[in-house]
Amino acid sequence: MRSNAASPIETLVRQLAGLPGLGSRSARRIALHLLQRKDDKMLPLAFALQDAAEKIKNCMSCGNLDMSTPCHICADDTRDLQQICIVSQVSDLWAIERTGAYRGRYFVLGGLLSALDGIGPDDLGIERLLAKLAEERTQEVILALSATVNGQSTAHYIADQIAGVPDLSAIQISRLAHGVPVGGELDYLDEGTIATALKKRTA
Amino acid sequence: MRSNAASPIETLVRQLAGLPGLGSRSARRIALHLLQRKDDKMLPLAFALQDAAEKIKNCMSCGNLDMSTPCHICADDTRDLQQICIVSQVSDLWAIERTGAYRGRYFVLGGLLSALDGIGPDDLGIERLLAKLAEERTQEVILALSATVNGQSTAHYIADQIAGVPDLSAIQISRLAHGVPVGGELDYLDEGTIATALKKRTA
Numbered sequence: 001m002r003s004n005a006a007s008p009i010e011t012l013v014r015q016l017a018g019l020p021g022l023g024s025r026s027a028r029r030i031a032l033h034l035l036q037r038k039d040d041k042m043l044p045l046a047f048a049l050q051d052a053a054e055k056i057k058n059c060m061s062c063g064n065l066d067m068s069t070p071c072h073i074c075a076d077d078t079r080d081l082q083q084i085c086i087v088s089q090v091s092d093l094w095a096i097e098r099t100g101a102y103r104g105r106y107f108v109l110g111g112l113l114s115a116l117d118g119i120g121p122d123d124l125g126i127e128r129l130l131a132k133l134a135e136e137r138t139q140e141v142i143l144a145l146s147a148t149v150n151g152q153s154t155a156h157y158i159a160d161q162i163a164g165v166p167d168l169s170a171i172q173i174s175r176l177a178h179g180v181p182v183g184g185e186l187d188y189l190d191e192g193t194i195a196t197a198l199k200k201r202t203a
Numbered sequence: 204m205r206s207n208a209a210s211p212i213e214t215l216v217r218q219l220a221g222l223p224g225l226g227s228r229s230a231r232r233i234a235l236h237l238l239q240r241k242d243d244k245m246l247p248l249a250f251a252l253q254d255a256a257e258k259i260k261n262c263m264s265c266g267n268l269d270m271s272t273p274c275h276i277c278a279d280d281t282r283d284l285q286q287i288c289i290v291s292q293v294s295d296l297w298a299i300e301r302t303g304a305y306r307g308r309y310f311v312l313g314g315l316l317s318a319l320d321g322i323g324p325d326d327l328g329i330e331r332l333l334a335k336l337a338e339e340r341t342q343e344v345i346l347a348l349s350a351t352v353n354g355q356s357t358a359h360y361i362a363d364q365i366a367g368v369p370d371l372s373a374i375q376i377s378r379l380a381h382g383v384p385v386g387g388e389l390d391y392l393d394e395g396t397i398a399t400a401l402k403k404r405t406a
Contacts, residue, residue: 008255009268015248019233022224030222032294034252035259035268042256045218049249052211052234053241065212065238091235 009035061132063108063125065090073097073105080104082139086129086158088112088146096144104142107132112150113157124154126161133168140172147178212238264335266311266328268293276300276308283307285342289332289361291315291349299347307345310335315353316360327357329364336371343375350381 009031016027034042058064059071066072073079083104087093093106109124121127133141143158145151155175162168179197180186186194212234219230237245261267262274269275276282286307290296296309312327324330336344346361348354358378365371382400383389389397 007270008251008258012251012255015244015251018244020236021229021232026224028294028297029224031255032268032292033223035255035293038256041218041221042252046249046252046256048211048215048218049237049245049252052215052238053245053249055211056238065235067210089235090238091231094231 062093062106063090063110064093064106078103081136083142084133084136084138084140085142085144087144088151088154092144092146102142104140109154112145112148113154114150121157121161126158129158130161130165130168133162133171134165138168138171140174143173143175145175147176265309266293266313267296267309281306284339286345287336287339287341287343288345288347290347291354291357295347305345307343312357315348315351316357317353324360324364329361332361333364333368333371336365336374337368341371341374343377346376346378348378350379 012034013024013027013031016022016030017024019027022030034045055067056065057067057069059066059069059074061070061074064071064073068075080103083102084107085093085096085102085104086107086109087096088109088111090108093108096102096106107129109126109129111119111124113119113121113124132138141158141162143155145155159173162171162173177200178193179200180189180193215237216227216230216234219225219233220227222230225233237248258270259268260270260272262269262272262277264273264277267274267276271278283306286305287310288296288299288305288307289310289312290299291312291314293311296311299305299309310332312329312332314322314327316322316324316327335341344361344365346358348358362376365374365376380403381396382403383392383396
């Protein structure tokens with residue numbers, strides 16, 4: 001690689017290295033791989049990036065990423081309008097959609113409350129969530145947030161906020177069940193998960 | 204993600220998942236990261252890919268990737284024309300260039316001999332290498348190939364071929380030294396490396 005900083009290879013490697021999970025070594029590997037397959041991989045990827053950047057928008061109603069706003073989930077009349085599942089990221093929404101087990105709608109916070117990172121209720125659009133719950137006469141809120149300190153304190157905060165609004169106090173609030181992952185080996189699980197799974201054992 | 208296969212997000216995720224070192228999970232993570240940073244990351248990456256695809260060519264002389272052919276290394280008159288370092292991949296060339304310890308030129312094979320993968324001498328341009336060595340009156344060939352079975356058999360084959368051409372028989376052939384990596388802990392090294400480092404110990 002030339003020392004001249006304007007080389008298109010270096011620019012490309014630097015940009016790839018800035019992606020989550022990639023470093024300069026994996027970025028160089030990907031750049032080389034692409035440079036050896038310009039027509040069947042490199043240009044199609046450039047086009048796919050441009051195309052997605054142009055066409056994908058944030059849904060004004062739930063925060064999902066889709067080609068239209070409201071997104072195809074919010075616009076789907078066959079889904080249950082009275083159930084709202086609150087997730088931290090669009091990737092969590094995708095993960096739940098892949099299960100096919102949920103037919104309600106979503107609200108994407110875009111993060112979790114974190115004093116350390118300076119993320120407060122305003123950053124997560126919780127005012128907007130409360131307005132949406134009132135407007136859509138939601139009956140059930142599922143807090144599908146991760147089982148981490150930030151996830152659980154965010155869930156707690158949202159449950160508190162909902163309980164504090166007289167109009168919303170009838171909403172049923174639930175959380176994801178804790179337990180042994182399906183297919184998971186006990187040997188590899190932490191004690192907290194096993195203890196919870198024991199306590200919540202089912203017949 | 205919608206089930207419709209034509210969604211730009213799915214197209215993008217599929218293309219990212221096909222890159223070396225990435226799977227569908229990391230590809231989704233990268234796609235989401237980019238969709239949240241369209242202007243400062245996604246579009247610049249699309250442009251960098253297109254720009255590099257258009258501008259970067261394979262050097263006709265050594266096989267390096269650069270904006271011009273011959274590449275800036277082959278075109279650099281201050282480098283030693285009489286030393287040629289043979290590497291398997293452009294990434295190896297880059298790795299050696301980063302050391303700043305080599306001032307000769309290169310020849311990129313583009314792979315290693317492998318009976319298993321059906322890669323023979325013709326695939327690596329060894330005829331072209333021999334012609335280049337004769338034409339440039341090379342005096343030293345450094346076989347910088349990896350210390351694997353394929354690397355060493357390729358090195359052996361090239362050394363044999365060079366020795367078999369009367370015009371080239373004066374060329375001095377060397378290989379990278381084996382030993383303990385700089386900064387490497389003995390504890391983590393295999394016995395073969397330690398044995399070699401002992402045998403080749405220096406005063």
